[in-house]
Amino acid sequence: MTCWVVLAPGPSASAELAGKVRNIPLVAIGNAFELAPWAKIIAASDAAWWRSFPAARALPAAKFCMGEARDIERVRIDTLGAVVNSGVLGLECAVRAGATRILLLGVDMHGTHFFGEYQNGLRNTKPHQREQHLKQYAAWARLNRNIEVLNCTPGSVLDCFRKADLDACLVELAAQRLAAA
DSSP states (O other): OOEEEEEOOSTTOOHHHHHHTTTSOEEEEGGGGGTOTTOSEEEOSOHHHHHHOHHHHHSSSEEEESSOOTTSEEOOBTTTBSOOOHHHHHHHHHHHTTOSEEEEESOOOSSOOTTOSOOSSOOOOOHHHHHHHHHHHHHHHHHTTTSEEEEOOTTOOOOSSEEOOHHHHHHHHHHHHHHHO
């Protein structure tokens, strides 16, 4: 089993939370790169986001977008349509990197971001968009039943993945690593 973390920028995300999973390969969704600058992958669906955050572009992580963004690898998920939300893109990137188990963090799907609302001209998610995002996660889950995704975000309204306690997952992962050594 190859475990990855997908860290989204929901209100529950924090530097302390990111630090707990520092030794696990991590996909930072959008501004979550600020909490985990060591991320192996940064994923943001919106090309405008990439133009607004040159600090993310400067990091050594692999970078993915669903739109046209200069020097950022474009990803297509043909089974889900032309564009999906950045969290689904992050799941897809983790799987393409070899993940067979994914721990979701910061995927609250309510509220804004750990930093509040965007103040730089980028669009904040509206309720009707959030409903669409929930449907995109569910569609991705149906297409990827062979991938174990555990939602370790307390209070998350995303219900298409099994909820799990992060600390318990980390203990289990540590035990598996010891057994394999």
